[in-house]
Amino acid sequence: MVEAGHKPRRAPTEREILDAALGLLDTGGRPAASIRRIAAAVGVAPTTVYTFFPDRTAVECALIERLLGAVRIGGGGSWREAVEAIALDLRQRLVAHPGVVPLLLSGPLDGPHAQRIADCLLELLGASGLDPRSAARASYALMVFVLGAIALETFDAPRAMIGRAGPDRYLWGLRRMLDGVEAEAKLH
Amino acid sequence: MVEAGHKPRRAPTEREILDAALGLLDTGGRPAASIRRIAAAVGVAPTTVYTFFPDRTAVECALIERLLGAVRIGGGGSWREAVEAIALDLRQRLVAHPGVVPLLLSGPLDGPHAQRIADCLLELLGASGLDPRSAARASYALMVFVLGAIALETFDAPRAMIGRAGPDRYLWGLRRMLDGVEAEAKLH
DNA sequence: ACCTGAACACCGTTCAAGT
DNA sequence: ACCTGAACACCGTTCAAGT
Numbered sequence: 001m002v003e004a005g006h007k008p009r010r011a012p013t014e015r016e017i018l019d020a021a022l023g024l025l026d027t028g029g030r031p032a033a034s035i036r037r038i039a040a041a042v043g044v045a046p047t048t049v050y051t052f053f054p055d056r057t058a059v060e061c062a063l064i065e066r067l068l069g070a071v072r073i074g075g076g077g078s079w080r081e082a083v084e085a086i087a088l089d090l091r092q093r094l095v096a097h098p099g100v101v102p103l104l105l106s107g108p109l110d111g112p113h114a115q116r117i118a119d120c121l122l123e124l125l126g127a128s129g130l131d132p133r134s135a136a137r138a139s140y141a142l143m144v145f146v147l148g149a150i151a152l153e154t155f156d157a158p159r160a161m162i163g164r165a166g167p168d169r170y171l172w173g174l175r176r177m178l179d180g181v182e183a184e185a186k187l188h
Numbered sequence: 189m190v191e192a193g194h195k196p197r198r199a200p201t202e203r204e205i206l207d208a209a210l211g212l213l214d215t216g217g218r219p220a221a222s223i224r225r226i227a228a229a230v231g232v233a234p235t236t237v238y239t240f241f242p243d244r245t246a247v248e249c250a251l252i253e254r255l256l257g258a259v260r261i262g263g264g265g266s267w268r269e270a271v272e273a274i275a276l277d278l279r280q281r282l283v284a285h286p287g288v289v290p291l292l293l294s295g296p297l298d299g300p301h302a303q304r305i306a307d308c309l310l311e312l313l314g315a316s317g318l319d320p321r322s323a324a325r326a327s328y329a330l331m332v333f334v335l336g337a338i339a340l341e342t343f344d345a346p347r348a349m350i351g352r353a354g355p356d357r358y359l360w361g362l363r364r365m366l367d368g369v370e371a372e373a374k375l376h
Numbered sequence: 377a378c379c380t381g382a383a384c385a386c387c388g389t390t391c392a393a394g395t
Numbered sequence: 396a397c398c399t400g401a402a403c404a405c406c407g408t409t410c411a412a413g414t
Contacts, residue, residue, distance in 0.1 A: 050390090176372060
């Protein structure tokens, strides 16, 4: 009962907007996360969202960046162990929000946190003994596998949460890829 | 000058509708391929499309199936050569239509032609010496890599056709994966 | 059967106006 | 600065009606 004025419903944070977007994405997938519904969830007029983000894709990119920012990188152990750890963490965080995954694969994926992960992967593969050119190819191949696997695992489970198959086949494929990369590194 | 009646603009074929959808997808990406624009391109009322397809996703699925149906499978040579040939053909056909790729990764991918390719892959990997369980994992891993690579290669190039990088790094990653799979097969 | 226009319930985004 | 309602140009989809 702060006041009776019904116009300024209280200034929303950028964080509140992203929280609302993530919630809608989780429950109803991409079509549910419209600017209008996000605004309604925050309790604000649709146009207010444009005070914080230039357009809808900017909201989606910011959300992706926030999720990628939470990924832990750079743990100890061998380069293989470190790569596996990143891949598992990435999978776990994205599978928890299946509605976000389609955005990830149809967007530019060029934010600072995406870069941070790509750079880390490249550095780890450089430490494997591969020449820089092959290390770049290997880090690209790993990113492809990780994102592809997450996409295939979640693409029709945004609501059913069927994807409880566990990371078994994910890890199997990842390790075959790493086997191939390691064998290539040992050739030189 | 067949007639002056302006209502029945001539019955469109299912094929004509898919052609129009593909054209719009190629030039303007997913948002350009709306039911209304497809209908306009064919020269028909929007509602007429619903005579042939129950909804928009059905149009998209049919288009994906048509593209996958053109993929050649089952050439001669070793299982590795056959897998590589399928992967290259799949890439070539999808990269030629970048606008279709996002649909592919956010749809069910359960049509008969998608099944045909998956079955062929599974059979080839069974011939590699892997036990059935590992062959299934390997065919899943390969599908993941192929679709993920195509997605990453095309996701921001639906209009610029930048993706002339060629299949080099695609083939490199594919071969590392096959190296790992082959090594696993030889263990048993 | 096949195709139509009108209508419904939505979109993203812009803009002039209010505080 | 920040937030608003009204408006514009779209969507997918349904439906009663025409041939």
